[in-house]
Amino acid sequence: MAFTAKDVKSLREQTGCGMMDCKKALENSDGDMDKAVEYLREKGLAAAAKKSGRIAAEGVVFAEVSPADKAGVVLEINAETDFVAQNNMFQEFVKQVAQTILKQKPADLDTLLTLKADGSDLTVAEVLHEKVLTIGENIKIRRFARMEGDLITYIHGGGRIGVLVQFETDVAGKDGFEEFGKDIAMQIAAMNPRYLNEQAVPADVVEEEKKVLTVQAMNEGKPQNIAEKMVNGRIRKFFKEICLVDQDFIKDADLTVQKYTQETAKKLGGSIKITQYVRFEKGEGLEKRHDDLAAEVAGMVK
Template sequence: MFTAKDVKELREKTGCGMMDCKKALTESDGDMEKAMELLREKGLAAATKKAGRIAAEGIVSSYTSDDASVGAIIEVNSETDFVGKNADFKAFVGALAKIVADSNPADLEALNALKFDDTKTVEEELREKILTIGENMKIRRFARFEGNVVTYIHGEGRIGVMVKVEGDLTDDAKAAAKDAAMQIAAMNPLYLDKTTVPAEDLEKEKHIILAQMKEDPKNAGKPENILEKMLTGKVNKFYELNCLNQQEFVKDSNYKVEKYLAEKGIKLVDFVRFEKGEGLEKKEENFADEVASMMK
């Protein structure tokens, strides 16, 4: 039904104890998502989204045209973080971002087939980099926006954000859009706005909130109308934590993000956030064994 590896994975994602994770997996018949919900309902896992993902290496890079009318963001993975600091590797990933912006490939297969330069395709250049640098590499994902686009790279390629806005992209507006991108990098919102939260996600969240309220003995005997007000308050808090427009603006707590941008004459209509290696299993090796194998 489930394995010790599943228990370990659930523990890493929720921060809960091993026995609690095992019990949740038993109750959910091994369904990881349901087990996470059960732990949250019992107040054992408070996170609103998956956490503790194991990182892989590489970098996230971006490109924006001079007139900010098109932008692209891309993640390329490598085996070690040393490669992510390699100037040749950085230049390669940056060139890929420009190719995505210029050529608008439909998917990774289409990107690999595009010309990298006059003599090689992207796929051929990737193979050459693998041979030259000596590590396996993989183009993982990319995104492209047309319109008024601003990009932001944090931590030398650890996180990349691209935003699309409506309104004139004046110098002040561009600075505000970058501030929003930095907020996205730091706060990792799940949704753009409370109106964009899927009904299924909202119902799931309400179910979890109600279950937590019932678990709390302080709520015993409270009238239904009071519980409804509490539910509304907690849902609003969910919006404030997970919806970019409803989040408190980090640089000025007097503003919500949406209001801050509006005062700068722009409205954020879309965003994408890539964090290097999120959701990927990082290769784990015994250091002593690795050294021994190198000596052989």
């Protein structure tokens, strides 16, 4: 019995399973829709798909560096509850995905899911399905970043925030560099700078801030020429807040991050430049799950 692309789409809408899984199910059931649904249920894919509609905003951010490969990764994998995020099986899966990224260098999430998971004959997507079924919660690999070079990682709050920083330096092997790198990563975790330096701030962002500051100055009753001078001063403060190298160093407010970097480079007898960084915070921007215990209990006794 033949089937069409419309049948695949219909099966996907009915079960919530992936397009390729639905196509395979129809192939194995000779196009019979009911048998295809049964096939997906037997494989556990339909159950996993059902869970995939549930909110997953907990989980962990994980970061790791492979010194041998001079590569590092930071990634976020979400689950529905913090309890599951502490589960050993979940944590091992996170590490397995991290190793897959480090070794196989996927360009994006879609590619990652098609790769053989590190130490397994299954793809990352197949291992993910297994974990969803075994653990019983929706689990999603949300995002990752991979870098190469001289790298330092920092994880805060047991996986609430993860940072990966890349440096251009000739003192990476010297005593004191790793401590310096951790300080920079902690700065990023704590202060959440939006940009590395002034040059990285888009022109439209600067112009928009200048407009806001100008209106604020005018509302204070300042004439146009005075308002412009005030804006020039306040925009410096704006850069100091949003640019990593301009921020006050959290361990010594008398130093900026740039000054601390320069002093460390001089102390270690070489050069250090912060080239890029990634900061992930667990669940940022995601819809959160809100449990109403009273409503749940009321529903049970109806």
